[in-house]
Amino acid sequence: MIQIAFFFGAIGALGGAIAVVALRNPFYSVLALIVHLVALAGLFLLLHAQFVAAAQVVVYAGAVMVLYVFVAAYVGQQEEPLYEPIAGQQFLGPLLGVAIFVELSIAILGTALSSVSSRGPTIPLGFGSPSSIGNLLLEKFLIVFEGASMLLLVAAVAAIVLAGQRRGDAEEGV
Amino acid sequence: MDVAWYLVLSALLFATGAAGVLLRRSPIVILLCLELMLNAGNLALVAFSRSTGNQDGQIFALIVMVVAACEVVVGLGLIVAMFRRRLPLNVDELRNMRG
Amino acid sequence: MTATAYAWLVLMFPLLGSIVIAINFRALPGRSAGWIATAAIGLAFACSIGALIQLLAEPGDSRQLTSTLWTYAQGGGLDIKLGILVDPLSVFMCLVVTGVSTLIHLYSVSYLTSDRGFARYFSYLNFFVFSMLLLILAGNFVLLIVGWAFVGFASYALISFWYRRETATKAGMKAFVINVIGDVGLVLAAFFVFRDLGSFDFPTVFSAANQQFHTNQGVVVAICLLICVGAFAKSAQLPLHTWLPDAMEGPTPVSALIHAATMVTAGVYLIARMHPLFELAPTAADIAAFVGLATLLFAGTVALAVTDLKRIIAYSTCSQIGYMIMGVAIGAYSAGLFHLMTHAFFKALLFMAAGSVIGAMAGNQNIDRMSGFRKAMPFTSVLLLIGSFALAGFPGMSGFFSKDEILTFAANRGGMYWIFAAGGYLGAFLTAFYAFRIGFRVTRGEPCPEARALEEGHIAHGEPMNPATGEPEDTDVGFPGPEHHIAEREVPMRVAMGILGFLAIVGGLIQIPGVDNAIENFLDGTFADSRFASTAPTSGDAWLGLAVGAAISIAGIALAYYCYVARPGTTARLVERFGPVHSFLKNKWYFDEAFDSLIYRPLVGVGRFANNVFERLVVEGIVAGAVGAVRGAGVVVRGAQSGFVRAYALLLVGGFAALALYFLIVSH
Numbered sequence: 001m002i003q004i005a006f007f008f009g010a011i012g013a014l015g016g017a018i019a020v021v022a023l024r025n026p027f028y029s030v031l032a033l034i035v036h037l038v039a040l041a042g043l044f045l046l047l048h049a050q051f052v053a054a055a056q057v058v059v060y061a062g063a064v065m066v067l068y069v070f071v072a073a074y075v076g077q078q079e080e081p082l083y084e085p086i087a088g089q090q091f092l093g094p095l096l097g098v099a100i101f102v103e104l105s106i107a108i109l110g111t112a113l114s115s116v117s118s119r120g121p122t123i124p125l126g127f128g129s130p131s132s133i134g135n136l137l138l139e140k141f142l143i144v145f146e147g148a149s150m151l152l153l154v155a156a157v158a159a160i161v162l163a164g165q166r167r168g169d170a171e172e173g174v
Numbered sequence: 175m176d177v178a179w180y181l182v183l184s185a186l187l188f189a190t191g192a193a194g195v196l197l198r199r200s201p202i203v204i205l206l207c208l209e210l211m212l213n214a215g216n217l218a219l220v221a222f223s224r225s226t227g228n229q230d231g232q233i234f235a236l237i238v239m240v241v242a243a244c245e246v247v248v249g250l251g252l253i254v255a256m257f258r259r260r261l262p263l264n265v266d267e268l269r270n271m272r273g
Numbered sequence: 274m275t276a277t278a279y280a281w282l283v284l285m286f287p288l289l290g291s292i293v294i295a296i297n298f299r300a301l302p303g304r305s306a307g308w309i310a311t312a313a314i315g316l317a318f319a320c321s322i323g324a325l326i327q328l329l330a331e332p333g334d335s336r337q338l339t340s341t342l343w344t345y346a347q348g349g350g351l352d353i354k355l356g357i358l359v360d361p362l363s364v365f366m367c368l369v370v371t372g373v374s375t376l377i378h379l380y381s382v383s384y385l386t387s388d389r390g391f392a393r394y395f396s397y398l399n400f401f402v403f404s405m406l407l408l409i410l411a412g413n414f415v416l417l418i419v420g421w422a423f424v425g426f427a428s429y430a431l432i433s434f435w436y437r438r439e440t441a442t443k444a445g446m447k448a449f450v451i452n453v454i455g456d457v458g459l460v461l462a463a464f465f466v467f468r469d470l471g472s473f474d475f476p477t478v479f480s481a482a483n484q485q486f487h488t489n490q491g492v493v494v495a496i497c498l499l500i501c502v503g504a505f506a507k508s509a510q511l512p513l514h515t516w517l518p519d520a521m522e523g524p525t526p527v528s529a530l531i532h533a534a535t536m537v538t539a540g541v542y543l544i545a546r547m548h549p550l551f552e553l554a555p556t557a558a559d560i561a562a563f564v565g566l567a568t569l570l571f572a573g574t575v576a577l578a579v580t581d582l583k584r585i586i587a588y589s590t591c592s593q594i595g596y597m598i599m600g601v602a603i604g605a606y607s608a609g610l611f612h613l614m615t616h617a618f619f620k621a622l623l624f625m626a627a628g629s630v631i632g633a634m635a636g637n638q639n640i641d642r643m644s645g646f647r648k649a650m651p652f653t654s655v656l657l658l659i660g661s662f663a664l665a666g667f668p669g670m671s672g673f674f675s676k677d678e679i680l681t682f683a684a685n686r687g688g689m690y691w692i693f694a695a696g697g698y699l700g701a702f703l704t705a706f707y708a709f710r711i712g713f714r715v716t717r718g719e720p721c722p723e724a725r726a727l728e729e730g731h732i733a734h735g736e737p738m739n740p741a742t743g744e745p746e747d748t749d750v751g752f753p754g755p756e757h758h759i760a761e762r763e764v765p766m767r768v769a770m771g772i773l774g775f776l777a778i779v780g781g782l783i784q785i786p787g788v789d790n791a792i793e794n795f796l797d798g799t800f801a802d803s804r805f806a807s808t809a810p811t812s813g814d815a816w817l818g819l820a821v822g823a824a825i826s827i828a829g830i831a832l833a834y835y836c837y838v839a840r841p842g843t844t845a846r847l848v849e850r851f852g853p854v855h856s857f858l859k860n861k862w863y864f865d866e867a868f869d870s871l872i873y874r875p876l877v878g879v880g881r882f883a884n885n886v887f888e889r890l891v892v893e894g895i896v897a898g899a900v901g902a903v904r905g906a907g908v909v910v911r912g913a914q915s916g917f918v919r920a921y922a923l924l925l926v927g928g929f930a931a932l933a934l935y936f937l938i939v940s941h
Contacts, residue, residue, distance in 0.1 A: 097193030104185035162251035269916030
């Protein structure tokens with residue numbers, strides 16, 4: 001049963017990922033990424049990370065992707081030219097992707113890392129539940145948590161500065 | 175279900191994302207591919223968290239999500255700014271860094 | 274509350290006062306900043322008394338309490354805490370520092386009323402006291418160094434308080450630079466201690482030192498000499514004393530604070546605190562004692578010749594600190610600290626009286642222009658004379674008991690330590706003479722114009738100018754305020770001086786040989802392990818020493834009376850006769866000039882040579898070569914700078930793949 005669930009999730013995640021890269025319309029890429037994220041959330045559930053899965057769906061697939069959809073709709077359809085100006089990129093890009101995958105797979109399956117790759121220990125009740133994650137965030141990782149919130153604030157300010165209307169823009173009639 | 179499966183899937187997703195960053199030219203899609211890579215990393219983190227029975231990895235994944243959100247906000251802000259200035263939405267056209 | 278809790282409060286109040294005043298300096302009306310500062314130090318004094326009471330309640334052999342607020346760094350054998358050590362020595366120092374500082378704050382409330390930097394002044398002043406208390410209460414080398422450096426900064430800020438006066442800012446810099454030399458010594462000493470003993474905490478260090486070092490081992494002598502460098506710089510001992518007379522550029526109460534309570538006594542405290550190390554390094558201790566002796570004689574002679582009222586007192590401080598350094602270096606710890614206490618009383622009193630006189634002189638500090646203030650300023654004159662009597666060691670006054678106790682101890686140790694006793698008595702004669710050079714010149718003789726004006730009821734007000742150079746000034750912020758204040762017209766000044774005058778008279782009575790031994794008994798908690806504890810002189814010897822001291826003191830005072838009152842003009846004839854000697858003394862033995870020609874000019878010469886030859890040929894050659902190499906490489910690399918972000922990303926991912934490949938190969 002778990003195997004079946006895993007393969008469904010894996011196929012969803014991988015299919016979504018490939019669709020993101022392959023589809024020529026950015027708007028469709030965004031939608032494909034949503035599929036990918038939801039599938040990934042399912043995999044998180046299989047790994048007993050309920051809270052991360054929920055955050056993935058609500059925050060990521062929900063809020064962040066809505067932002068993407070808005071921006072993609074705002075800038076409109078802009079098809080990429082087929083012509084590739086950088087010599088060798090068309091060929092080296094996928095090659096390096098495959099190389100990285102092979103290397104990482106060897107690292108995971110063929111080296112000392114394989115000792116950690118097992119089913120993992122039996123885990124206590126409530127592993128990955130909102131309450132235990134919340135406890136960790138507000139006790140052990142409080143400073144990290146606060147730092148992350150500061151980072152978000154800074155990013156929000158940066159976005160306003162970058163995308164906000166400026167006097168110079170108004171003169172250009174934008 | 176062996177955790178190695180998850181890790182291999184994560185490697186595959188990461189490689190897909192990396193290839194996408196290298197091949198695509200629309201800044202929105204490049205951002206999306208970066209998301210793919212970050213999510214692949216998240217999957218590995220959660221998988222390791224499962225294999226060691228320690229929830230710290232999940233916290234890491236959450237923080238990575240925060241960082242990804244920040245990156246999205248700034249990246250999309252840049253795209254909107256580019257659009258407003260009528261710059262072409264194609265990273266190959268932005269060649270001011272040519273040496 | 275425990276003694277350590279009180280000690281933390283002692284630290285807290287001055288810091289709090291400093292911060293509160295610094296933040297609210299615009300909002301505080303009138304003199305309130307001064308009152309807040311005074312109250313802060315007064316509370317610290319009350320808490321010091323609390324700590325004393327709590328400490329006395331402990332049994333005699335367990336009066337060493339430590340307390341840690343938090344730990345800075347722990348691991349790798351390193352253990353640095355924000356920790357204090359409360360023992361009889363630190364509580365004694367706290368009492369002296371906070372007690373005298375309270376009175377100085379009180380005095381300043383009046384003295385600086387018209388100054389535009391009133392609140393800033395009190396913020397600095399509180400910070401100064403806080404730094405000193407931190408230094409005293411520090412329970413490990415790290416915190417000690419922090420306090421030590423804070424004191425250096427605070428002195429810089431206060432000496433340069435009138436920051437538009439160029440001489441003042443230069444004096445501040447001088448004090449700071451010389452203090453930093455001392456800091457370097459202390460920091461190096463701390464490194465040595467940590468390297469060999471593996472700890473910064475005082476109790477651990479001292480017990481480990483006794484086991485690990487044998488007497489006069491090279492490293493412990495080196496540690497002690499480095500500590501001495503720090504102590505000499507703070508305590509203005511030869512040859513690092515030159516900042517102290519220049520520090521007179523600060524406001525007069527600051528001089529009182531530096532000389533009586535904070536700063537210069539830090540060196541004495543440091544040597545007393547480090548006594549277990551110094552007893553393991555008798556060579557270093559003897560060197561320190563000799564430096565103390567040399568300083569006390571040198572400064573005593575200079576005080577005979579300089580004409581600036583405050584500088585005379587400054588050299589007198591140098592000289593008296595010389596006694597204390599000598600005392601703690603030869604093992605007379607309680608006597609040295611006893612002298613530190615009495616000196617704090619009478620030196621603060623002398624500075625306050627001098628400040629009052631300078632106020633009456635409209636800022637002029639030249640002693641040649643002062644005379645006959647006896648009638649115009651009766652209160653100030655009486656207290657100035659009390660201070661002079663105490664400084665001169667007149668029988669029964671506080672300086673009498675404490676100074677002679679050090680000298681008797683030296684004589685009692687015998688051998689070459691007789692030199693210290695003999696030199697000390699010679700210094701005592703000089704002290705008595707210059708003390709009354711001040712006392713008689715200011716109070717006796719024909720009243721000078723300013724004194725006459727005061728007798729008629731108004732304070733002289735000259736054009737504001739720099740007393741050292743005569744440059745014109747205004748009275749805005751950064752310069753002294755327009756009003757001058759004298760003790761006769763200001764109640765807070767009178768109160769502060771009155772209390773100090775009382776203490777200067779009776780302060781010595783708490784430790785009379787054969788009668789009572791309060792200080793020595795109390796400090797025994799810190800110095801019980803001293804190997805000199807048994808060599809203290811008997812009360813018979815002590816009384817003999819006191820008799821000699823009394824005779825010398827009276828002889829000095831009599832000579833001063835002869836020279837300045839009975840036959841005025843005697844000194845002028847002496848100056849004519851021994852012109853070269855006088856100018857040698859007046860120029861402070863040419864120490865500043867010697868530093869200038871021996872250290873400053875050669876360094877500038879080396880710098881110029883380095884600039885002209887080394888820089889031009891070697892450095893620029895290397896730089897030119899490097900530039901060429903980089904430019905050549907740049908031409909090669911520029912090809913890769915296509916400007917395509919994705920091409921860069923490709924290189925990045927390629928690099929990542931190559932690195933992963935490398936690790937895979939290595940790990941197999």
